[in-house]
Amino acid sequence: MSLVSFRTKLAKPEPSWQLCLIGLIGGILASLCIVLFRLSIESLQLLYLENIDDYTTLSGFYRFITPIIAVLFILALAWISKFKYTRMGIPFVIHRLKANYGFIPFKNTLTQFFGGIFALAGGFSVGREGPAVHIGAASSSFLGSKLALPQNSIRTLCACGVAAGISASFNTPLAAVIFVMEVILREYKLHIFIPVILASIIGSMITHAVFGPYHEFEFFAYIKIEFWHYPLLIIFGIGLGCLAKLFNTSLIATLKFSAKYHMANRLVLAALIMGVVGLLVPQSMGASLSVIGSMLEQNFHLLIIISILVAKFIATVAVLGLGVPGGIIGPTLVIGAIAGALMAFFVSLLYPEVNFAGDYALMGMAGMLAATLNAPLAALLTVIELSNQLQLALPAMVVITSAYLTSAQFLKNRSIFLQQLEFQKLPYRTSPVESVLQKHGVLSQMDTNFKVLNTSDNNQIKWLLAGQNPGEQLIIKPNNEESTYKLVQIDMNIHPLDGEDRAIKSTIMPAIDSQATLSEAYFALYKQREGAVYIYHRSKDKIIGVLAFEKIRKILTQGND
Structure with missing residues (x-):
């Protein structure tokens, strides 16, 4: 087959082996970039941490100074680029997909790659999925640009890179596919669906080869939630819907407040806030995945759980609102898990013979993510795959439904990504x-x-x-x-x-x-x-x-x- 006929086949909006092949190649390229990104973060963290993402072992002075050092590197990177190319992350990718067929500027990607490494290694309360989506999309769309492929196929290729990036980052291939369709593209098309699945599969396979066949939250025990919990789950979901509304509103308010200040001032302020919060509550630093395991192993006092929840909430809103490069999904999951542990504390007062902390932590993760992103199906599958527990589907659906309805219908909360796009005046809609x-x-x-x-x-x-x-x-x-x-x-x-x-x-x-x-x-x-x-x-x-x-x-x- 000639290159012209190959491009002609890609120009058609229909399933084809050509589109699947190019999506697979794009997924491989995106996955390799994400693996390099993850290895870079973990290598830097192990230089001064005993365990990856566990900042509780650091002394108070180092917890305070680590974010400041990270910001100095981020500012050096921004100075080299003359403080340009600062738009990045999932909202930027959604905008480029809708307005520019998924073409991601190379210099923005470099800023995201190294800025994300410094932010995540520096203890900021951000997730790695934002950089993973950006880097994955840029890697695959770069391939399409070099091959001069039709723009409609480059958009599909970009979606494949996003799926491969998430799958390679979290080892969640199914959730990655649904996330692309529900959050990034916001449409389901068969000719896009199949290449995205292939890219997500290859992302998971490469993750298995490099990091092993594990999931982030496999330490959760088999859930014990029975039907008599469902009224409590509905109440819990309503609370999560309110918390998600507060989170989104606070983040947008912080973005508006910080917009009038120079990037350097904003990042220094973010480092100081993160340093102070980390000094007082070390469990709030980083992605905070380790704190979830600690809550399951130990019976935290009520005041400790509340302090971790408040500290994580404040730190996440502050650093993301002030412009630190990183993702929002990771911290959202952790906030939901801590809220679940808080709910489990009150449930244990009614039924002290059983510890439900792990069960409600998982439910909290699902509900908080669904209400924050307005993506219930992606949230459900994310938590199922991260915990490797299919049996949580039914109770999680109860929490997700009540959280989503409370947030979206009664409190008029919208996806945080769409709110960020509107604040930045980045178009994401197209005419029919x-x-x-x-x-x-x-x-x-x-x-x-x-x-x-x-x-x-x-x-x-x-x-x-x-x-x-x-x-x-x-x-x-x-x-x-x-x-x-x-x-x-x-x-x-x-x-x-x-x-x-x-x-x-x-x-x-x-x-x-x-x-x-x-x-x-x-x-x-x-x-x-x-x-x-x-x-x-x-x-x-x-x-x-x-x-x-x-x-x-x-x-x-x-x-x-």
Whole structure:
């Protein structure tokens, strides 16, 4: 198969082995980048920590100074880039997917890669999934750009990179697929679904090969929740919905407050806040996954649980709102788990013979994530895969439903990612026309039956038009006086008796790159609503096809056969 036919197949919005292959390759590239990212973080942490992500072993002075040192490295990185390329993370990826077909700027990715390493190694209360999504999307879309693939397939390739990045980061292949469909793309299409699954599988396999076949929360014991808990789970879900509303509102308020200050001032303030909070409550530092295990092994006092919850909440809102590069999902899971431990403390007063801390911690993670992101299915599968416990599905659904309804319906809470996008004034919506046309590459609809003429003589053109083959398009090549190609046709709206020369109609043909979608071609012809564009590859003098406006209109009105 030639490279042209390979690209043409990718331009069609339909399942194909070509799209699956390129998605698999993109998933491999994204997974390898995420593995390098994780190894870099863990290697730095083990230089001064006894265990990965366990800051409780550090002295108070080092807990205070570690975030400050990390910020100095982040500021050095920002200074090298002249404080540009600071937009990153999951909201930025959603924006680039909708507005730029998933093309992620390389310099933003470098900032995310190294900034994420410094933030996560420096004890900030951020997650690694934000950088993982950004790096995974950038890695795979970079591949598509280098191969000059159609833009609609690059969007799919970017989604594959996101799935592979999450799967490689957390070893949750199924949750990664649903996260992409529910949170990133916000649509389910079969031709996208299969490549994303393949990319997620390869991400999990590479994680198994490097880090072993384990899940983050496998230390949870078999859950013991019975049906009599369900009224308590509903109450718990309502509380989580309120907590999620408070979290999202606080984070957006912090973003608005910090927007008027320079990046350097914001990051220094974030380091000081994290240092002070870490000094007082060491369990709040880092991703805090270790604190969940500690709560299950020990019976924490009520005041300790409350202090950890408040400290983690404040630290997460402060550092993310002030611009520290990192993810929001990891801290959200931990806040939910601590809230679950708090709920379990009160349940234990009713039933002191059984410890339900692990059960309610898992339920809290699911409910908090669902209410914060407005992504109930992704939250459910994330917690199931992280804990490797399918039996928690039913009780988790009870908590997720009550948390989601409370947050989204009664408190009007929206996805934190969409709120961040609106605050940053980054578009993430497309019109219905664009949404349909962006799924088709111009290669899939162009006509290759054309002839380029080197003459502008009317008599010769009339003679050529009279003898042209059925369906053949005639194009006049630019001469010294003109700079654009023109499509020549018999004007069927004018009777020949009105003048022979007027029976020939020539229209300017806009140039459209072979990577473009029908959306670009449509808006190039939008004003005149007739004529055609010519498709070129790399050079505007290299015409490879013609696309008529009538063909675009037919897809909008009748769909694609």
